[in-house]
Amino acid sequence: MTGLDLVARIPERDVDLTLGVPAGRTLALLGPNGAGKSTALAVAAGLLRSPACRVGVGGRRLDDVPTHHRGVAMLSQDPLLFPHLSVLDNVAFAPRAQGVRRSAARAAAWRWLDEVGVSGLAQRRPGALSGGQSQRVAIARALAAEPEVLLLDEPMAALDVSVTPALRQLLRRVLAERTVLLVTHDALDAVLLADRVAVIEHGRVVEEGPTQQVLERPRSRFAARIAGLNLITGRWHGGALEGHGLRVQGVTDGLALAEGSPAVAVFAPSAVSVFGNDPGGSPRNAWPVVVTDLEPREDRVRVRADTRLGEESLAADVTPAAVADLGLEPGVRVRFAVKATEVTVHPAGPDPEPPASR
Amino acid sequence: MTGLDLVARIPERDVDLTLGVPAGRTLALLGPNGAGKSTALAVAAGLLRSPACRVGVGGRRLDDVPTHHRGVAMLSQDPLLFPHLSVLDNVAFAPRAQGVRRSAARAAAWRWLDEVGVSGLAQRRPGALSGGQSQRVAIARALAAEPEVLLLDEPMAALDVSVTPALRQLLRRVLAERTVLLVTHDALDAVLLADRVAVIEHGRVVEEGPTQQVLERPRSRFAARIAGLNLITGRWHGGALEGHGLRVQGVTDGLALAEGSPAVAVFAPSAVSVFGNDPGGSPRNAWPVVVTDLEPREDRVRVRADTRLGEESLAADVTPAAVADLGLEPGVRVRFAVKATEVTVHPAGPDPEPPASR
Amino acid sequence: MSISLPRWLLLPAGLAAAYLLLPLVAMVLRVDWPGFLGLVTSPSARDALWLSLRTGAVSTLVCVLLGVPLATVLARTRFPGQGLLRSLVLLPLVIPPVVGGIALLYTFGRRGLLGGTLEALGVEVAFSTVAVVMAQVFVAMPFLVVSTEGALRTAGERYEVVAATLGASPSTVFRRVTLPTVLPGLLSGTVLAFARSLGEFGATITFAGSLQGTTATLPIQIYLERVDDPDAAVALSLVLVLVAVLVIGLTWQNPVARRRRAPA
Amino acid sequence: MSISLPRWLLLPAGLAAAYLLLPLVAMVLRVDWPGFLGLVTSPSARDALWLSLRTGAVSTLVCVLLGVPLATVLARTRFPGQGLLRSLVLLPLVIPPVVGGIALLYTFGRRGLLGGTLEALGVEVAFSTVAVVMAQVFVAMPFLVVSTEGALRTAGERYEVVAATLGASPSTVFRRVTLPTVLPGLLSGTVLAFARSLGEFGATITFAGSLQGTTATLPIQIYLERVDDPDAAVALSLVLVLVAVLVIGLTWQNPVARRRRAPA
Amino acid sequence: GGEENEDTTLTVFAAASLQDTFTEIADEFEAEHADVDVRLNFDGSSGLAEQIQGGAPADVFASADTQTMDTLVADDLVESPEPFATNTLEIAVPPDNPAGIATFADLAGPDVRLVICAPEVPCGHATAQVASDAGVTLAPVSEEQSVTDVLGKVTTGEADAGLVYVTDVTAAGEDVQGIPFEESKDVVNTYPIAPVTDSEHGDLAAEFVTMVRSDAGRQVLTEAGFGTP
Numbered sequence A, B: 001m002t003g004l005d006l007v008a009r010i011p012e013r014d015v016d017l018t019l020g021v022p023a024g025r026t027l028a029l030l031g032p033n034g035a036g037k038s039t040a041l042a043v044a045a046g047l048l049r050s051p052a053c054r055v056g057v058g059g060r061r062l063d064d065v066p067t068h069h070r071g072v073a074m075l076s077q078d079p080l081l082f083p084h085l086s087v088l089d090n091v092a093f094a095p096r097a098q099g100v101r102r103s104a105a106r107a108a109a110w111r112w113l114d115e116v117g118v119s120g121l122a123q124r125r126p127g128a129l130s131g132g133q134s135q136r137v138a139i140a141r142a143l144a145a146e147p148e149v150l151l152l153d154e155p156m157a158a159l160d161v162s163v164t165p166a167l168r169q170l171l172r173r174v175l176a177e178r179t180v181l182l183v184t185h186d187a188l189d190a191v192l193l194a195d196r197v198a199v200i201e202h203g204r205v206v207e208e209g210p211t212q213q214v215l216e217r218p219r220s221r222f223a224a225r226i227a228g229l230n231l232i233t234g235r236w237h238g239g240a241l242e243g244h245g246l247r248v249q250g251v252t253d254g255l256a257l258a259e260g261s262p263a264v265a266v267f268a269p270s271a272v273s274v275f276g277n278d279p280g281g282s283p284r285n286a287w288p289v290v291v292t293d294l295e296p297r298e299d300r301v302r303v304r305a306d307t308r309l310g311e312e313s314l315a316a317d318v319t320p321a322a323v324a325d326l327g328l329e330p331g332v333r334v335r336f337a338v339k340a341t342e343v344t345v346h347p348a349g350p351d352p353e354p355p356a357s358r
Numbered sequence C, D: 001m002s003i004s005l006p007r008w009l010l011l012p013a014g015l016a017a018a019y020l021l022l023p024l025v026a027m028v029l030r031v032d033w034p035g036f037l038g039l040v041t042s043p044s045a046r047d048a049l050w051l052s053l054r055t056g057a058v059s060t061l062v063c064v065l066l067g068v069p070l071a072t073v074l075a076r077t078r079f080p081g082q083g084l085l086r087s088l089v090l091l092p093l094v095i096p097p098v099v100g101g102i103a104l105l106y107t108f109g110r111r112g113l114l115g116g117t118l119e120a121l122g123v124e125v126a127f128s129t130v131a132v133v134m135a136q137v138f139v140a141m142p143f144l145v146v147s148t149e150g151a152l153r154t155a156g157e158r159y160e161v162v163a164a165t166l167g168a169s170p171s172t173v174f175r176r177v178t179l180p181t182v183l184p185g186l187l188s189g190t191v192l193a194f195a196r197s198l199g200e201f202g203a204t205i206t207f208a209g210s211l212q213g214t215t216a217t218l219p220i221q222i223y224l225e226r227v228d229d230p231d232a233a234v235a236l237s238l239v240l241v242l243v244a245v246l247v248i249g250l251t252w253q254n255p256v257a258r259r260r261r262a263p264a
Numbered sequence E: 001g002g003e004e005n006e007d008t009t010l011t012v013f014a015a016a017s018l019q020d021t022f023t024e025i026a027d028e029f030e031a032e033h034a035d036v037d038v039r040l041n042f043d044g045s046s047g048l049a050e051q052i053q054g055g056a057p058a059d060v061f062a063s064a065d066t067q068t069m070d071t072l073v074a075d076d077l078v079e080s081p082e083p084f085a086t087n088t089l090e091i092a093v094p095p096d097n098p099a100g101i102a103t104f105a106d107l108a109g110p111d112v113r114l115v116i117c118a119p120e121v122p123c124g125h126a127t128a129q130v131a132s133d134a135g136v137t138l139a140p141v142s143e144e145q146s147v148t149d150v151l152g153k154v155t156t157g158e159a160d161a162g163l164v165y166v167t168d169v170t171a172a173g174e175d176v177q178g179i180p181f182e183e184s185k186d187v188v189n190t191y192p193i194a195p196v197t198d199s200e201h202g203d204l205a206a207e208f209v210t211m212v213r214s215d216a217g218r219q220v221l222t223e224a225g226f227g228t229p
């Protein structure tokens, strides 16, 4: 497997980005509309070329390598299914193009269609699909290419909420083995699928780092809008996540977690209540913490605090009135309480620790 | 203004829907991919015809009226901007087609482009837009038609999170004066934009009713997945919403609310903590309630309770462990606490009460 | 731009280009250059060229005005007998032009199908410049219809549907969406029709005759010269070729190129 | 289907159809039916028909094999001189076919540009059936190239780009995406080329002569008959028309109709 | 065809107006020469000349005018042409003769729609000569490229009169009415025939020329309306 190095410099679009994805990792691109996310993907795929752009995969320079030899597959923002081929043949297109025999390619296509939940539509023409169905077929088609490097532009767009969790799991599994550049507008996609996040604004990378760090302590305006999540990594033991000396109760969104398997708990700062002492009541999670920091933002205040063990930093959003009520200031000892129903626990892949390459 | 009556019966797609939208109201269509939402819109627009379909606007039967005479404008799932026209001319297309003079049509187009925040792109060709920019232009183009009946298919798709609140407000304002059929995958769109909600599955209406009722107490599986929200209507007084004898603190997402104006507070049952007595601490909202009902669902329990005044029914999601801890059962008096940061308060339009036609 | 073509495609493409161009080169090599200018500026040649340009332009206009609607109806509607109509429209292509001229005589001639009607109306087309245009329209229109219809089908009707949902009447849709969308195909068809009109000979001489300044177009002049002086015929053909390259070059390249520049 | 056409479009469309069909009707009315069968089944007519069908089929095939690559190169690449090449490719349309035949003789004839080379290779093409095909290809290929190029431009390259990102080589893209996408336009072009080949006369008689069974195609037979007997010429033309309707009807209607049925 | 037993093929290029007569003569020639297959190639004389100049494999060339033949002689492409038939002009009118033409001078009448051959082609050359000899100024509505085109206009009734060759009127049968006129006698069109220099079957070519000029050949030509040179 191979990493991806990218310099996308397209002056006509006011885009100048330098991005790197270590081999086998996933980098999520976040950013407002027109920031240059799709442009970065187009450069990586070789669809946009300019002398100022550089694309390298596994150290090999791809600048002059035609798109089809790059070992790069792309899911674009528009499904663009081939109108003259059936759904099945659309998905079988990439294996066929790579020389797989027809029957084997079709078998693979069936498998992928099944994974995205639309195998019942295999014989249809793309013109006879709904928007979400087309998107799912497009996902299957891109995944069926089984490329070294995968470029995904808003894969979850147009999907209904009932399939999103399952598709996220599918992508998690598939992306784990590939080098991936993932464009998304949803922080949860970044949390669950990406190792690192790059935030792009006006064609420039304004922030880049490990997912957890960027989403927990966003420095850029845009990231702050979409993120500011609490993430706690650990392992699943006895129906709760244990890590960094904390025991976190949460809901698993219907996904099975094996005892002892790595997992991550995600909850929003706004879901965290602050109490002077143990509140009792329904919240399952209440941890003693020491306030380290107060950040006023618009109509609320973000309270940062370390757990007693000093290992994990958590954030809570409260109203200014609450700050006054509880006399919050750095050094004050309080309890952070979160309802278990506000915490989602997700499987965290085979290696929950940051890889050495970071 | 005129209401919309629709019978969409397309056997080839296994769709058989009967929908009605009272004059000036908005009906949101929710449902999984391939349920038949876009099909319903296509029938209303006259793009799909069959002898078994019926379309009426304001009592006038439109079955044989060509699309352009229906006074119906549609935003389809795919932006489909005219590639040969500039962004400005795309938006000016509908006014021009309705006979507005070029300069007036362009002025209107500038206005709409400005409203959706892309007036800087007016002179571009659609081919030179990003996905989200195209979507915004498509919204402007549909709104510029100023139709009696507006059909919107996932208007918020592909938009970045930083513009979504502003666009929702724009749509709220525009939709208030029109009869609208709105397809969405986001419950919040339904809450903020629609008077009623219809849930569609497998081409059939499985649930239909006032937004609040459907989202608070969904009966269908799909609605339950996406909804189950607490909604409290009232008026904005002294920095909080007052209604039904409750005072609700919340955040306003940066939108200004006038003193005394109608508003709605929205929060998820999962955000509601349950306490045996007043907990103190940061949560700004804590209301005494009487438990009326316990609904176990998957890994949590939905606790329904009435406020003391018996007027408002609220729901809280808690873990089974919490139910046991607090000894929850119908008739038990507890407190429901919600952090102000978990409650969003939105303007609720000129008439927060259900209209007579409901 | 971004997509590379298969290399092997260049071989047949080059062969095709060579095959079409080589005879032109051979022709140019045979031209008697010292006499060229005198030949091509003789009054009869000048008259013929001018007549050809005028009639070619008018015919092309008529072809577009009538042919585009026909192509649209064929591509966008369904009615019984449509398949047959679509084949029949092609027939002027198949019939040798001279026979086409005879058929036109049978129709619009003095003793033709409509001859009586036309005579009653005081219209007499035979041996007039109008007849030249009629002959050219007859042979050239199928090109326009067929290539425009192909382009309409390739383009599909998605944008037309969107325009209708925005309240555009069918006429507005046609003018502001359908036509611009198929512009490249329509331009190709127009160029084909113009080229075919310019080169038209058989139907013209049969239906319209040949009189200097009235009905003797450049191809007819070329035929006449050929008997006397093949060199003169080749020289005149070269003029025709030059005119065609100029006109086509000016009208066709630019819009297409302009369109190309707009990103897809 | 869902979109209505402007009503007024029917007027010019109807006019166009009438204008193209009326002469055919007039021709049919003039046919001397009692003698028809005898005329069209004479050995020379049968030879000519068979030869026309054979050469027309081969020419169309050659046109497709060479012309589609050329159209693709013209539509999908940019290189210096491309604009000029695009105009030049049209010229066989403009040159009167007889002059085209002369140019072919100048090129491939015994005394032509390549005549020496061909003779050294032991190949003699002029006045053989091969020459008929060459003449037909020369006049018919531009139609195919122009209408296919128009369709390629109208279709755009979005799907080709997608195919490349899925790892399809340029050849695969061409075969599995480009060609199917422009199929309607390509079919129109093919039909145009076939029709034009079937009706080709001037270049053929000049370059290939009019030898019965070898180079005398149906249009040449019609031309020769006309000298003596215009009625026979018309009757034979009708056979040509019938054959064309049959062939075009069978090869063109079905795929287009099939495509139509698939929802857009 | 007779390719199965390796027949010699004699290729004869003949003017289009000789189509019927030469087909008949060729049949007779084949009857006399069992192992010879005569291939006939018809086109306008000038077209045929171009083909021969372009290297066409002809053995015999029969032209409708001496001028065309002379260009080939000048290029050394044919050997010693000899005349074998003549033709004179005749007025052709539609069967009902709508303009009431009776004499050559009538053609100059103001309401007569006259079509003639263009001066560039042989029949037009002859027409111009007759007119100037007769002192008549013709005002045609069309100057056609070939006799066939002139005849076409007359048979369809488009023109009131046309000037064509006697043989054409004969061949057209009942579709036109021929009106002979005195002045035509002075302008005689001569048809020459010659073997082609490059011919591989020089002897046979010479024999065919002889056959055409023999009594049998003459008879066929005379029946079609041709005169004797």
Ligand SMILES: Nc1ncnc2c1ncn2[C@@H]1O[C@H](COP(=O)(O)OP(=O)(O)OP(=O)(O)O)[C@@H](O)[C@H]1O
Pocket (backbone or CB within 6 Å): A012, A013, A014, A015, A031, A032, A033, A034, A035, A036, A037, A038, A039, A040, A077, B127, B128, B129, B130, B131, B132, B133, B158, B160, C263
């Ligand atoms: N073909 C093009 N030609 C010129 N400019 C373009 C073209 N496509 C996009 N742009 C411009 O380049 C910038 C970056 O576009 P890009 O598509 O990369 O944005 P994006 O981050 O993917 O946005 P979105 O979230 O809306 O998809 C935008 O300002 C856009 O208007």
Ligand SMILES: Nc1ncnc2c1ncn2[C@@H]1O[C@H](COP(=O)(O)OP(=O)(O)OP(=O)(O)O)[C@@H](O)[C@H]1O
Pocket (backbone or CB within 6 Å): A127, A128, A129, A130, A131, A132, A133, A158, A160, B012, B013, B014, B015, B031, B032, B033, B034, B035, B036, B037, B038, B039, B040, B077, D263
């Ligand atoms: N042109 C068509 N021909 C035949 N069937 C179609 C066509 N378009 C859609 N369908 C089918 O009709 C059903 C309803 O499709 P529709 O587009 O209305 O779904 P939708 O509710 O809009 O879904 P999505 O959320 O994915 O957009 C689906 O099963 C779909 O496959």
Ligand SMILES: [Mg+2]
Pocket (backbone or CB within 6 Å): A037, A038, A039, A077, A153, B130, B131, B132
């Ligand atoms: Mg994008």
Ligand SMILES: [Mg+2]
Pocket (backbone or CB within 6 Å): A130, A131, A132, B037, B038, B039, B077, B153
């Ligand atoms: Mg849909």
